[in-house]
Amino acid sequence: MQAADGDAPEGSFKLVVTRGGQVVEEHNGVTTARGKTNVQTVVNAASRTVKLESSGHGSEELTVGTNTVLTSVAPPTPPPSPVTDVARVGLSGEDYVGDVAERSGFSGLEAVDEVTMICIPDLMVAYQQGAIDLDTVQSVQAAMISHCESMGDRMAILDPPPGYSAQQIKEWRVDKAGYDSKYAALYWPWVSTDGKTYIPPSGFVAGIWGRNDDTRGVHKAPANEIVRGAISLETQITRKEHDLLNPVGINCLRSFPGRGIRVWGARTLSSDPAWRYLNIRRLFNYLEESILAGTDWVVFEPNDRALWAKLRRTISAFLVNEWRRGALFGLTPDEAFFVKCDDETNPAEGIDAGEVVCQIGVAPVKPAEFVIFRLSQYSGGTSLVAE
Known part of the structure; x- marks a missing residue:
């Protein structure tokens, strides 16, 4: 040797x-x-x-x-620690993005259909240590968003730069980064588990999403959840500062006396009001994937009215179960969803092209993000009305 x-x-x-x-x-x-x-x-x-x-x-x-x-074989310099020695690795933005053909970077995850979220905590650590600049960070995050949008079945959990105040993080998100996507979410500030070192929040949030999915379901907004293991935040914010950040899609982590550190936001980075909430986007991802997986048997079946009826029954049975779990809004299944697969959705030219079309509409349950109390005075005292 x-x-x-x-x-x-x-x-x-x-x-x-x-x-x-x-x-x-x-x-x-x-x-x-x-x-x-x-x-x-x-x-x-x-x-x-x-x-x-x-x-x-x-x-x-x-x-x-x-x-x-x-x-x-005497080993060379010990391999770098994933948290403290990222700068020594010398990674570029292309290393994080990778290539699907080589199964590298997060692009390699295109081959894994079960992925529902992606995050790169080490990206901001590399920036903090001077290994990459902020423009590189933003280009990688933009690529993460593009990856999730093209796949259509996963979301990107983004980290903010470290050391920013509430006003600075708003300016960065609105004026510098300018992300606008229903397939991405941003969380702030950084979190500490030892009271000394602060690390990006995306890893904590990914775990909270998984825990929430397991205990409540994707229809429940992943907010008002305890950040387990966290003992302090890099920045303590006020209610007014939170009111400044929430409308622009910055999901804050906040510390509450006697209640610990909690996720206090559940918004995407989309400017479209229809896709404002995380649970709505993730619910549709879940429904789409489940329906596609549950109707694989349809391929190459005779495209006739009997097939259309089977499709309606299969999909309706699935959606009824989701409605019973509280994922859909409405007093009855008819109010919660509809499934249409008939002569109107499948004209002769579509059948000749080998297509079967099934239209599905659902009414998702939106989170009670704002709770408003109105106090009114009357001669006998006060009355409290909750909305």
């Missing part, structure tokens, strides 16, 4: 395989780090004479036939 050439990546080396004093193979630029250049990965894929296996004690084991040769 020899040191790598001067232009090779730091920490890499050249592995030379000899037999009877003769060099039979050379493997350049290999490392002990994980990835494509890992010595075990490279050698086992390319070598016809040796097999490299980890002994689990900081060395590598080379096996040639029945002969075993132990070769000490």
